[in-house]
Amino acid sequence: MAYDFRMNDTTPPCPECSGTYAYEMGALLVCPECGHEWSPGPSEASAGESGESGEKVVKDAVGNVLRDGDTVTVIKALKVKGSPSGIKAGTKVRNIKLVDGVDGHDIDCRIEGFGNMQLKSAVVKKA
Numbered sequence: 001m002a003y004d005f006r007m008n009d010t011t012p013p014c015p016e017c018s019g020t021y022a023y024e025m026g027a028l029l030v031c032p033e034c035g036h037e038w039s040p041g042p043s044e045a046s047a048g049e050s051g052e053s054g055e056k057v058v059k060d061a062v063g064n065v066l067r068d069g070d071t072v073t074v075i076k077a078l079k080v081k082g083s084p085s086g087i088k089a090g091t092k093v094r095n096i097k098l099v100d101g102v103d104g105h106d107i108d109c110r111i112e113g114f115g116n117m118q119l120k121s122a123v124v125k126k127a
């Protein structure tokens with residue numbers, strides 16, 4: 001049985017030394033011959049499996065992907081303008097909405113006693 005060399009068609013030769021043994025490491029290609037690492041670029045333009053382009057993924061403090069309507073828990077006390085107590089750690093926030101807010105505030109929500117607020121996803125954990 002002959003080897004099917006076309007198996008490696010998707011791996012382009014090394015741009016540094018033209019070596020053909022490059023392998024994928026995450027999003028990069030690595031050449032074992034000269035050690036060069038490079039990004040394969042948009043050669044997978046036809047692939048439709050990476051989800052809708054432009055869609056932003058918002059993750060909580062521990063890396064859970066957040067979605068509209070999720071319930072999250074605030075993991076650290078937050079100061080709120082005009083409130084002496086602020087938001088306490090452990091406060092539950094229901095029905096969040098992901099937004100492209102200013103200054104990294106990517107969650108729009110309503111917190112009892114505070115009203116509508118915007119939070120950073122880094123200070124919450126999916127409940």
Ligand SMILES: [Zn+2]
Binds near residue numbers: 017034
């Ligand atoms: Zn190389």
